[in-house]
Amino acid sequence: MKILDWYILKRYLFTFLMMLLLFIPIGIMVDLAEKVGAIIENKAPFNETAIYYLNFTVYFANILFALFLFLSVIWFTSKLANNTEIVAFLSSGVSFSRFLRPYLIGATIVAGFSLFLGMYLAPLASQGFNEFKFTYLKKNKKIQKTIDVYRQINDNDYIYVSSFSPTQKFGRNFTYEHFEGNELKYKIFAGNIRFIEADSSYRLTGYVKRTFENGVETVETERRKQMDFPFELEDLSPVEYAAETKSYGELLDFIESEKRRGSSNIGMYEVVKLKKWSLPVSIYILTIIAVAVSSVKRRGGMGVNLAFGIIIAMIYVFFDKIFGVMARQANFSPEVAVWLPNVLFGILAVYLLQNAKR
Structure with a gap:
């Protein structure tokens, strides 16, 4: 790898890590401030509470992985543009595609870790996170009834x-x-x-x-x-988050078993399975969009790029949530629900990249 590759790759990974280290403690403090009353009231042990927030970190980092990366790429690429470093790179004869290469290498590293996290670590965290939540945080709250349960035992x-x-x-x-x-x-x-x-x-x-x-x-x-x-009591009230707590191999077996039983939650389980693959792909797409948006030096500086990036991130989350809910609660294809946001933003990435090259 050349000096340019190492320079951008180190900035890529370091800024992403700093973004995680900055926002995760903020998320923990906000969550603790909201739930400290229930934790004290239900006498949750300190060690279980500490493990809960460790699981909380992994659980939400997995969900927001791509968005943290997106904002971090916009941040440091905008700084490169404002310092006229990108102009210097391109003026030295480096093509925009060649300039993009270290970003894609960094995206591959992060996507690989995201895949491992989603396949193995996040399910373990989800198990502990949800067990603590329903044991202590929702102990005195009314749990919603399950409706129209039909199962093959x-x-x-x-x-x-x-x-x-x-x-x-x-x-x-x-x-x-x-x-x-x-x-x-x-x-x-x-x-x-x-x-x-x-x-x-x-x-x-x-x-x-x-x-x-x-x-x-x-x-x-x-x-x-x-x-x-x-049959067990759980067969009458299947746990909706069950799929989130299983590693990928266990999840495939679980879905097949639930199909044989005629479960009404198959769409929800399929969404969980497909998201394990769609999230690493979205890291590449959002990286390309972030570079294309922030590689141009603008009159408003980094603020304009960050504002534009946050708008794109909000739209991405909106599409992701809307289609996810449709797959869970209607006869909507889980494949379409999970992959359509990536397809739409993939098209946007190609368009913005072509404009950035020009």
């Missing part, structure tokens, strides 16, 4: 509940179906279902069992009946 059994409250361990309109091959053997209905912790069983109210044998249907009814079932 094993090769023969299916369950359905129209709504279930994890806090009360109570659900409505419960159905349990047992098949042998393609033949329905019996079906259990209940107006209400409640989990009994004392013996890990379920109490059914308005119990009706329809049994089918040799073309003959028999009906059994009881006002209240207590039963054991081959």
